[in-house]
Amino acid sequence: MTHLTPVPSGPEPEGTDRLPGLLSRCARSDEGAFAELYDLTAARVYGLVRRVVRDPSHAEEVTQEVYLELWRHAAHFDPSRASAISWMFTIAHRRAVDRVRSASSASRRDLAYSHGHREIEHDTTSELVVDRLEATRVRSALDQLTATQREAVDLAFFGGYTHTEVAALLDIPLGTAKTRIRDGLIRLRDVLGVER
Amino acid sequence: MTMPDDIHSLSGAYAVDAVDDIERAQFESHLEHCAACREEVASLRAAAAELGTLTVEEPPPSLRGDILDLVGTVRPEPPHVAERSLRTRRWGWVVAAVAAVVAVIGVGVAQPWDTSPEQLTVAEQVDRAQDADRVALSFDDGSEATVIRSASVGRAVIETRDMAPPPDGHHYVVWLQSPDGTMHAAGVMPDDESDASMVLHGDATESVGAGITVESDPDVTAPTTEPIALFEFT
Structure with missing residues (x-):
């Protein structure tokens, strides 16, 4: 057979x-x-x-x-x-x-999510070399965001908070958190040259 | 005033799930007819996925075996091949999701009243029918909606309390669901009344449930978004 x-x-x-x-x-x-x-x-x-x-x-x-x-x-x-x-x-x-x-x-x-010191910390557990190189690239792309954009993206993406909750946590107006999240992601996308 | 610009600006929050269930339903309704936002959401999700390179962590080794065992018992779903089956499946699927945000506060049978039907409005007839079936939902924001259906009268009525108005340019469209899963448009909630009572269009004798979707076109003939509320008749 x-x-x-x-x-x-x-x-x-x-x-x-x-x-x-x-x-x-x-x-x-x-x-x-x-x-x-x-x-x-x-x-x-x-x-x-x-x-x-x-x-x-x-x-x-x-x-x-x-x-x-x-x-x-x-x-x-x-x-x-x-x-x-x-x-x-x-x-x-x-x-x-x-x-x-x-x-x-x-x-x-x-x-009481303490976003300050946890933010985008360096990860040492991965043995994947490709991912490490990639992580370096992403980290430097994040540096192109303003501090307020990074903070909003971090709370939304890693914190799992809604933009309304992000606004309350940061004590900023409702529309502002929404805008920071979007502007931050757009900046990240453009710096990384992500298509989709 | 909420302008179209405003809804576009939700793309980032939507892309990273930083929206509540109502905003998600509203934005998905917007996405149906906004190619620019669909494109933007896809690109922002791709950018967000890159953030995953920062949190790489090996899972416990036992997880692999658990997951492989699990999938051996589950049949993958077929591809979407027809619009109609897609709608039915989405609607059925969403029952569980919506159940998570909504709590059923009462299912009961109304008392019959000794009044001749001729003197009563349709809403009153439904409300007072011996077989009136009420499904009341309460939402996170404190609003409530109740659908009352009487098979003997053949009609259903929706009553709302403290409902927030739909987003500008959108409407709450109410649907009756047939036993085969098809949705029939049963009316549009008045935009300016948070406490409303409306007799649903169509014969509700056979209906198995009712639902509400947020739609930009009030004359839509099939739901284009996932329902924000579902009422299952007993």
């Missing part, structure tokens, strides 16, 4: 370039592809979730929900609308934010 083998067609794509292909195989219930997808992205997904929800056991639960949703909705990924990593992070961030805002964890949440 013969087996179908893939025809070699140039070099294998690496890292995040492989994600779209893995996602479409996940949509067809390919568990091997899912395992690869997990290995390529788990440190980034878990790291983001953990940063937002803080509690490690909650972070594990949320990460589980995220991967389950990625598996279930892999067919809904549309490469013409977003990159695979952006799509995955959108799902992960939303899940993390939903968790910190849910009533059950509200009481356990650290309400």
